[in-house]
Amino acid sequence: MTAPETEFSRLLASWRRGEDGASDQLFSLVYEQLRELAHRQVGGRSSGETLRTTALVHEAYLKLVRSGSRVNDRHHFYALAARAMRQILVDHARGRAAVKRGGGLWITTLDDEQVADPHAQDVLALDEALERLARLDERLGRLVELRYFAGLSIEETAAVLTLSPATVKRDWRTARAFLFDALHPSAGE
């Protein structure tokens, strides 16, 4: 009976009022919506073509928030969507990594899954490093979610975080260096 868009607006309002549980409900709503869109986007294609994250997030936004809503709503949505995308990927990576550990064998396939498989490990490692980064600097953590998981541009990220693009650029470089160092520590340590 409740269409997703009204549901989202209602939950968002509740969340703003500080109601218990609204945040979790909002998150799972966005999560489900993105997952469904992702499946549909890839499912309708003939091969393992790549997913257009940004388009996905924007489409979810249109479905959940609708145009005419307040700018703030949009920013909240993106922040949520970024986290949801991260969660979706991490969930998938867990499943993936498990499969790979079980098999340990590269096998004949029809698509890129062998290429994707190492990414499963990478995503999990990245997720952990990102947790550490967020503990050091929460803003950098959110920024990585928006840039990397939601695929937002520098300008879009700046708008969501209400920062200048220059700051976002600098922060992004810093976060990236931190994560790269965490995942590929240089020799001699």
Next chain:
Amino acid sequence: MKTTGRQDLSRRALALFQRAVELPRAAREAWLRAQCAAEPELRRQVEALAAADERAGDFLAAPAAEQLGPWFGETGGGQADASWDGRRLGSYRIVRELGHGGMGTVFLAERVDGQFDQQVALKVVRQGFFGDDLRRRFVRERQILALLQHPNIARLLDGGVSPEGLPYFVMELVAGTPITAFCDRHALGPGQRLQLFQGVCAAVQHAHRSLVVHRDLKPSNILVTAASEVKLLDFGIAKLLGEQAAEGLTRTAPPLTPAYAAPEQLRAEPVTTATDVYALGVVLYELLAGRLPAALSGDGRGGELAPALARAAAGWEPPRPSAVAEPAGGTAAAGADPRARRRRRRRLRGDLDTIVMTALRHAPERRYASADALAEDLRLHLAGLPIRARPDTPGYRLGKFVQRHRLAVAATALFLAALLAAMAFAGWQAREKGREARRAEAEAQTAGEVTGFVMSLFEGSDPSHTRGDAVTARELLDEAARRIHGELAGQPVVRARLLHTLATIYASLGLFDRARPLAAEALALRRASVAAGDPQIADSLEQLGTILVQQADYRAAGPLLREALALRRRAAGRQAALPLAASLECLANLLHKTGDLAGAEALYGQALAVTRRGARGAAGELGVAQLLSELAVNTQDRGRYGAAAGLYAQALEIRERVLGDTHPAVAATLSDFGSDLVYLGRYDEAAAKLGKALALREKVLGPDHPDVGFTRLALADLDDTRGNYDAAEREVGEALAIFRRSLGEGHRQVTECMNFLAALEYRRDDLAGAEALFRQVVPRTAAALGDEHPDTLSSKGNLAMTLRYEGQLAEAERLLRETLAARRRRLGDQHIDVAQNLENLGGLLVRTGRAAEAVPLAQAAVAIYRRALGPVHAQAAIALRELGVAEAAAGMDAGAEAHVGEAMAILRRLHADADPRFVRIPLAYGAVLLGRGRLAEAEPILRRALTAIEADRGVSRWVLAEAQLLLGSCLEQRGERAPAAALLRAGRSSMRAQPALVGELLPQARAALRGTG
């Protein structure tokens, strides 16, 4: 707390780094030292961040899901689908799931019958459903793929469609690692990577030889086993699925993997073997440079479709591997050591850059012609030999040239600079060294280098295929030709050599008008400055002679080529066999063109003998094959189609053995061979050869290549001969479209297609349509080749014959007299074109009541044919018939009977007396017998002719009417009233509809038309 302390430190390190990145690099160091004065750990952390920042490359540049998209295609979110376990598909039972991806699921399976203890990979494609049609095609194609057997290709064992309509494949189970990951994991050096990669090329080449294109080569389809064996997966499957996906939409499916897709794939243009060569180039790039070619472009999202499309549209070519390479190794060590990077980049610079960039060229036809050619260059490189591919820019090569000679070159045009530098150098060297012998040696050496250098710039500029792409080079060439006259006035030998070189280049570009004066000047210079027997004179004679042959100036060419041959013969004792063979070949080609087919045959035979005796190795064999195919064409023209077929078969055998069976020269031989079989009436074999040639050329050269057009024309010829005019017209239409696209509207080949179409209209009795087309063809041919070129004269002759049957006799006669005079001037009195012309003019004279005038013309035609083609030739038979008909009309009855009878005897010897193409010969013979009252002899001949005509859609309606009238008249005289009346009625009614052609009928048929009935 310790953790908090550490966290605090890391937090400070982040903050410091954030500020440090905003400082100029030079100031950073001092600033950091000041900030971390007493805290080495803090400093270490900031430095680690700075190092990571430098190494990060395109880390995280593409959003996460873009690389991981395929995951989302699955149902069940990464959970194995247990419902398939134990299911049976075909003769296989699924054991368990091995993995799944966006396109489907891969299972471990085994044979139901337990016949072989073999575990296999069974892939179920979850993509669309197969209808009955697709299902049938799928099974058929799958059978082709199953024939692909190669140790480096994972076998496709079986396949089919599941009851619910999901296609599945059963494959050899391969335990391996993607080639890129394998090389990195084992830290293989470039040499080892190249060796591994050669195995990949060999497998791809094998598949191409079976005309299977992979279309989706990428590391995940190229696995390496623990035993370091390469295994290619999914050969041809992309096409199978792509066609299914694209059914009813376009002919090409969208590319599967943008990062490895060739530009033509991204543009949804037809895919050829060159597409796989491109993908091989991408994989090689990745193996050597450690990254994808597109990784540095734009926003760094190398794998995405949209940027890939933009790159394809913009004609983007990647940076050279040496410009971006990072040394291989585990991710942890990647790129850390600048010395390793420099070493790696140095290793790639030069040959390997060239090889990779040649494979990655934008235009498919400019890439390596095959995976083999790519592998061969890798082999040469590994062996330390010069590779065959040439870098794209003349600048590079000029650089090398100048480097070698330490000569300052200052000119705007690189090509010109190179040429002039060489000229200046030659002069300088000659002056410095002074002594005569050394001077000659220096000249020869330098000029040889100039020739090689300049020639190589124009490699592959085949005149029939070039379409003004060489414009810039041509401008430079013109400039060089202009300036050559002012330079080197005192150096006739060098100047002659450069003139010779320029002439060769102009000729290779098809610019014979420009080549001719240069070649002539070179010849004159050489005659004046070198010893009389010097082979350089023969070189020049042959060059000029060949140019003249190209311009159809056969009279001028003859003496030059004969003189050259005499010189070569005199020098033969001391010389290699090849120049003599080449000289024989030049003259043979001339004789062939001038219609002296017997003379040409003798010379080809000598050239073959010389080549077989004197030339060794692959080059010698290929020389033999070339001569065999030229001799075959000549033999074909002599009407000895069976002998020609034997020669083609020999040439084909050599070329297939030496060049491999996908080489363009093999396709060319197949195509010519097929045309010959058409003449032999071996239509099914012809269709097979031509079909193979077409498939090969489309695969190897692409569907828009002019050579594909030529094979289509040969197929049209086959259809035309078989009377399938609609099919012929379609093929010619396709060929015409190809030539228009690839060669341009003004190209001669376009005109020739129009000529063919006109001939088809003519045969279908659409004379008005034929006339309209021929009237376009004549001026187009004249403009391209000149008013008196044999082809211009042929099209004029065609127009004349069309006009004749339309009843426009005066204009037809005028044209035939014009062409006869021109042919005699141009080709001499004994050319078969002259014979044809005489025969046609003779026929026209008979038609207009001047039979006595026609008789000597027909006699001359018969004599020429007999001389040129031998006594037993269909052309001679046709001319004998014309002669007999003329004699009959002139009242020379004895001659008439003898000559038409002779024509009939030739046809019988050729087993062609029921051939619809020559049916007017038995009709004429029957008519002669009829006129003499020999009804019993006439009847079976006329009956047979009528049957042949009725069985063939290609014979004009008035010829059918002629046969009906003749047989009707014969039967009437024999008293068989009823059948006679039916035939006569049919013939008369037919001729009432085409009154202009009544005059074409034989006198006996005309009498029957007017007859009493």
